[in-house]
Amino acid sequence: MARLTNHLIVVSFDCLSALDFPVLKELPHFKEFLARGSYCTQVKSIYPSVTYPCHTSIITGNYPKRHGIVNNTLIQPGRTSPDWYWHRKHIKGTTLYDEAKKAGMKTAALLWPVTARANIDYHMPEIFANRSWHHQIPVSLFNGSMLYQLDMNRRFGHLRNGLNQPELDDFVLESAVHTIKMKKPELMLIHLVDLDSQRHYHGFSSNEAMDAIRRHDVRLGRIVDALKESGIYDQSTLIALGDHSALDESKAVKLNVLLQKNGLIQVNEKGLVTHWKAYCKSCDGSAYIYLNEPSDSNTKEVVGKLLQNLLQDESNGIEKVYSQEEAASMGADDKCAFMVEARLGFYIKENLDGAFIDPISKRDVREKRYTFASHGYSPEKDNYKTIFMAAGNGIRQNTVVPSMNLVDEGPTFARLLGLNLGETDGRVIEELIIDFEK
Structure with missing residues (x-):
């Protein structure tokens, strides 16, 4: 299978909704991004539409029943703070980053859910210090790439304020920009949570949520600039997506x-x-x-x-x-x-x-x-779709896909990288892709 891009950068803007599209298309960096790519504003999420199952569906192409991440947290009756499905070991079957590693590709992941202890080259997992005797930094270090994380914390740790937003996303962004410039990964997964946090604690259409969307626009621009400055922009495909909406x-x-x-x-x-x-x-x-x-x-x-x-x-x-x-x-x-x-x-x-x-x-x-x-509601709820946007190598310009499923994203990413996730619940979105072999 032909490889269509040398570098695939996937940015998940957690809780980005189809209802946000009228705002996105007027923001400078999203506007420029959309002008050179294609998109779908009617992406049907999964059930339950919560972050960890969603992000696992994105990189496996399968529904929760099949990949095994059926919720954010484990069944621990009565615990006020249950443990999460943090670790790669919970996922059944293969993932996009597993297949990329098998193919010898350089991989990176920043706060991508359910990747703790995964085989990823430059890896800062999303995992919390969930016991009183735990400390956040050691917990992260021991579940990802230790030297890489120490370097990122040394350079950008001053931006963090625990797990609070928007500071955490600011830290992740600077780490991502540095990683793109210095490491030039062939597959990079970035998870940004600012918008999701603001919607949870202030409401869907709150001023705080709208401010987060504008911050995300700046973050997208910084990632594009990093690709250009690293010299790999013309060899790259950039994906911006949401995992679910909110009500x-x-x-x-x-x-x-x-x-x-x-x-x-x-x-x-x-x-x-x-x-x-x-x-x-x-x-x-x-x-x-x-x-x-x-x-x-x-x-x-x-x-x-x-x-x-x-x-x-x-x-x-x-x-x-x-x-x-x-x-x-x-x-x-x-x-x-x-x-x-x-x-x-x-x-x-x-x-x-x-x-x-x-x-x-x-x-x-x-x-x-x-x-x-x-979120977590049925994907059949009205006004509850999310967004998929793509631009760069292997992606057609000015194509609007009428509808698709979240599970279609993984197989599409695999196709861009010349990989195969095997039999999946999702399909390759062929109408988005330029395949010069056909």
Whole structure:
């Protein structure tokens, strides 16, 4: 298979929505980028549409059921801060960066989800210090390229303010620019989270979110400049994409409160889970319901009735209840007992305490207990598409793809690099590609 580009740079602007396109096309660097490339503003995400499953679908071409990253976080009932699917070992099958390495390509990844301990040459993984005795920098160092990360922290660490935004993206950007100039990777994956953070804590159309989009425009310009200054601009393909959109919310649904009330979760005097028969695992706009014993048909029947009863009253915040088989057919985890979709204006939390429905206050958001906007909803929701934009080697100019799926991106990237991800759920977006062999 012919290789169509020498350098593929993929920039994920987390939470970039199709609704942002009218703004993007008027910003100077996005405008210039779009003028020399092609795009799709109707990219259908996956279910659940949360960051870690989305980014794994992007680089595998498969849905969560198949690649194994079915949520952001692991099932750890009662933990206030569950561990995330940080590590490459959780992914089933191959990835774009695995195939690039097999082909002898130089690879780089900056905060790309689910890459901890991956075989990537210049690697700063997204992984958090999730224990009181952990420190962020050592945790990152031991799960990525140690010498590379030490160099980036020495050069640009002064820009960081913990995990806070926009400082974290500023640090990632400077690291990316330096890496492009000095290392000239053949595959580079960059994950920027500024917009996602602002939408969570200020709302979808907030001034803070719009400011983040303008900062992203400057960041895109800096990456283009780095490609030019490194001398590889004419040999490169640049991708700018979103992984999911977001929807505003004003109430949180706590299904575990209902399950506990019905004797399906037991807690001790400190509120810690001691035993559970059924548990709600949040994906924000949706949730999985798992059984401790998957073969426990009596518990499954009880839970099914409780969930169906919630559908009788819209104020309960539940729009749909999917069976295990229905969830699997949409690409979600086939090991759940049920999957639940929240109504507009609601999202789902794992909390075990308090009322079943919590109104969200500014104080709650300020203290980061709740958010004003979330994702994780069904990709079938209205006004919930994301964006894909591409320019450079192997990409046609001025082509508008009417619609595509998030899982189509990985196979398309593989085609540009002359690689093969094998049989995937997605397809190569042939209408975007210039293949001189045809």
